Amino acid sequence: MQASAQAKGHKRWDWAGLGWLFLFFWYFSGVTQLLxxxxxxTGFVSFRQAFLVSAIWLVPVLLFPRRTKTIAAVVGVILWACSxxxxxYFCIYGQQFSQSVIFIMFESNMAESMEYFGHYFVWWMxxxxxxxxxxxxxxxxxxxPLEFGVTQARVLSVVLLLGLIGxxxxxxxxxxPTLGVALEKFEERIEPAVPWQLVVGFRKYRQQLDSMEKLLAENAKLAPLDAMKDSRAGKPTTLVLVIGESTNRQRMSLYGYPRETTPELDKLRDQLQVFDNVVTPRPYTIEALQQVLTFADEKNPDGYLTTPSLVNMMKQAGYKTFWITNQQTMTKxxxxxxxxxxxADEQYYLNNNLNQNARQYDGDVLEPFAKxxxxxxxxxxxxxxxxxxxMRYKYRYPESFEKFTDNKGAPKWVTEDxxxxxxxxDNAVLYNDFVVSSLIKRFSASKPDGFLLYLSDHGEAVFxxxxxxxxxxxxxxxxxPMYTIPFIVWASDKWKTHASFDFSSMLERPYSSSNLIHxxxxxxxxxxxxxxxxKSLVSNRFIVRPQIIxxxxExxxxxxxxLIKPKKIQLNKDDLAASRP
Structure with a gap:
């Protein structure tokens, strides 16, 4: 009877053999995802997707069981090489591979690549x-070879194809809305697994590179600013612009928040000009910076495409320009x-994670900043x-900065959940304080003739x-909280000898960072x-305007x-919860 059943293609389900095959194919994505x-x-999504997508390689083995070892060997070698x-990359940088890495690889020359390799390579690799x-x-x-019957193999193959692709x-x-967008979202599902992280990553890199090159080509055609004059022409000068991310000034002790979230900036307060009425025009990074870094505003939103940027302006004035970023590099x-x-003339790209929700610390900017x-x-x-x-805030600071762990100093309305x-x-704000203050201290130690301005792109509402x-x-x-941002300026002693730095009468001026370039x-x-x-916050000609958001x-x-600004921004003692046992 058993022989007759097998002859008809009704063999038993070989789960053990299937398990070893799946483990083999998953291994090449799984080791890195497990680490x-x-x-x-980062979060669990990439691990889950790599786990699921790895099962697709079972299909050719199910359809051609007699060639199981050969198929597994060929596919395995490809997956091994890609993995x-x-x-x-994870062993060296502690980051997940992405198309941003491909961008850095192609943007670097051989000498730079060998320098990076020599700097990070260790014997244990x-x-x-x-x-x-x-x-x-x-x-x-x-x-x-799997001991499946023809029928079982075909059924399981169809199930895998429908479940993983169809x-x-x-x-x-x-x-x-479109097939193109749908395909892009589908690519995101398979990208964490090899070899798709290379295949999809390269396609995304090429697509985004084309878009960027078009923008840069248009930028290169822009006419320079008219009749530019520089009072510092020919004089050694170093100017620093620090752009923060998602930081609401209402959560900074520098601005009166009851928790000590900015202890280092608090110590420097006598050296800082702390502006306390600045808002961002938009609560999203790209949209905000399109205005913050250019002459664009709510009346001319496309101005970032048709007018010089802040970097263009400084290059025209004779400055060598540098851009150090811990933001993701090459994403759509x-x-x-x-x-x-x-x-800019030179760039330092530090964050090449596949996901924004990944552990990445801003302290990484300090070394290239010193350089x-x-x-x-x-x-x-x-x-x-x-x-x-x-977001996610827990990925923004190392364990040593996990200072706030209970409800002491938090508003009473914040629930246990x-x-x-x-x-x-608040811990992320605390670490941000360390980074920004460290930049100021390192800048000061270099004895510059210049100033440093720090602002955030936008705020963030967090209960x-x-x-x-x-x-x-x-x-x-x-x-x-989505719009209120920190805005502080520090200047060196050399700078203060030839430039006014007393803005005490201007610190409460209502201002939109959309006019930062002025x-x-x-x-x-x-x-x-x-x-x-x-439109200059520090000018005697300043005119108060509505802070349009x-x-x-539209x-x-x-x-x-x-219209949305609360009458009382700072928390009263009555609003605060006592620490629960």
Whole structure:
């Protein structure tokens, strides 16, 4: 009977053989993903997707069982070769491989690549690679032809194809406005697994590079600013612009928050000009910086495409320009950011993680910052773009900065479920304080003739109100914390000898960071026809204007920030909870 059943293709299900095969194919994605999970580098999504996608390689083995060992060997060698890239990158940088890495590889020359390799390579990587390869070989030896019948094999193959490709793709097509967008979302599902992280990564890199090159080509055609004059022409000068991320000034003790979240900046307060009435025009990084770094505003939202940027302006004034960024480099969302950075003479890209929600510390900017400060160029502009307090907050600071762990100093309305997130945001602000203050201290130690300006791109709501439990940013439902940003200026003693630095009468001026380029030019001693000193926060010609927020492409959505600004920003003692046992 058994022989008859087998002859008809009804063999038993060979789950053990299938398990060894799956383990072999998953191994090449799984080792790196497991290391990422064990080190808490990022969330669980990439691990889950790599686990699921690895099962697709079972299909050819199920359909051609007699060639199981050969198919597994060929596929295995391809997966092994591709996986070495991601594994090696994680061992060196502690980050997940992405298209940003491909961008850095192609942007670097051979000398730079060898310098990076020599700096990070350690001897133990050789036995790691050898051990990794040896285990793959052992798994391959455990593989055997599956004892499935023809019917079972075909049914299981169809189930795998429908479950891993058919259903997810159909679901994306039904949800997305175009087939192109659906395919991009589907690619995100398979990208964590090898070899797709290389295949998809390279395709994304080429797509985003084309978009960036078009933007840069258009930028290169822009006419220079008219009739520019520089009061510092020919004099050694170093200017630093530090752009924060998602930091709401209402959560900084520098601005009166009851928790000591900015102890280092608090110590420096006598050296700082702390402006306390500045808001961002939009609560999203790209949209905000399109205005902050250019002459664009709510009346001319496309101005970032048609007028010079702050970097262009400083290059025209004779400055060598540097861009140090801990933001993701080459993603579709961040193409505009990379375009701004590529306008600079030199770039340092530090964050090449696949996901934004990954452990990445802003302290990484300090080493390249010191290197740029030592550059022999007499006139330098240094832009430092931080990851700041971006979600997920727990990934923004090392364990040593986990200071806030209970509800002491938190508002009474923060629930037990919300407390961990509320605290992690304050811890992120605490670490951001360390980074920004360290930049100031290192800048000061270099004895520069110049100033440093720090502001955040936008704020962030993290249970700051007793109503609604709001977290994150939503332009359609604006709240004060999404828009209130820190804005501070530090100047060296040399700078103060020839430039006014007493802005005490100006610190409470209502201001939108959309006009930053006018303030920056004024501070730097530049003048040109396009400069409007009535939009300079530090000018005697300053004119108070409504702080307009909203989407400029939907004029009806634009409102004055005063309409959402609370009457009382700082917390009273009555609002604070006592520490629970």
């Amino acid at each position: 990422i999970q064990l080190t808490d580098t 070495l890239v991601g594994l090696g 050789i036995p790691v690679y050898l051990g990794y390869t040896f285990v793959a070989w052992l798994l391959w030896r455990k593989i055997r 259903y997810p793709l159909a679901r994306e097509v039904s949800k997305r 969302r961040n193409t505009m950011l990379t375009t701004f950075s590529e306008q 740029v400060l030592a550059d022999k160029a007499p006139r330098k502009l240094i832009v430092v773009h931080l990851l700041g307090t971006h 919300q407390l961990a997130t509320y605290n992690s945001y 700051d109100s007793p109503k609604g439990g709001v977290i994150g940013r939503n332009e359609g439902k604006p709240t004060s 303030t920056w030019a004024d501070l730097a001693g530049l003048s040109f026809s396009e400069l409007d000193r009535s 909203g989407d400029p492409y 004029p009806k959505s634009l409102i004055d920030f005063s």
